[in-house]
Amino acid sequence: MIRILDLCLRLTIWFLLTADVSPGNIVIGVGVSLLIPWGFTPISPVLKDWLRTFGEILVAIPQAYIEAIEIMLRPHTEEEIVMERVKPQRTPGLIFLDIFLITFTPKTIVVKYHDDGWYEVHRIRRRRAP
Structure with missing residues (x-):
């Protein structure tokens, strides 16, 4: 079953490209x-x-529209780079989908993936009131 999902992910990327x-x-x-x-992945x-x-991606779609409108209406001038931990026991396909999910929303983008299990994420946010 996992091989089929990996194959579908690869084909989807191929068709998008x-x-x-x-x-x-x-x-x-x-x-x-x-x-x-193909990498070795535990099945269960x-x-x-x-x-x-996939559920998180479905939630991210309306969130992306909301964030895009929010950026247009209220400027976001603060930016930061934070380190986020990769969820445990992630396959390469799931790591790709995590990076896609983070980058899909307009306020965040993955700058770098570290092999030791961290993402560098660039975020923008509104300036806080003094």
Whole structure:
């Protein structure tokens, strides 16, 4: 089941990059997705993490619109870089989705992923009243 989710994620990224869903491109995309090396992942808890992450993405979509409107109406002049811990036992696909989720919202972007389990996240915020 996890392999299918990884394959779907890879194909989705392929289609977003090529913007072409012709039969030839689908065949090439499946081939490329299968040629990319697979990592070892434990099966049981990972499915639950995938479903939770997809739920978080669905919540992030309206949040992104709200944040975009908020930035247009009230300027955000303060910025900071914070370190966020990667959730434990994340597969490379889930780490990618976490980075996507953080970067999807307009106020945050992942600047760097550290192999020891941290994200550097750049955030903007409104200036606090003195």
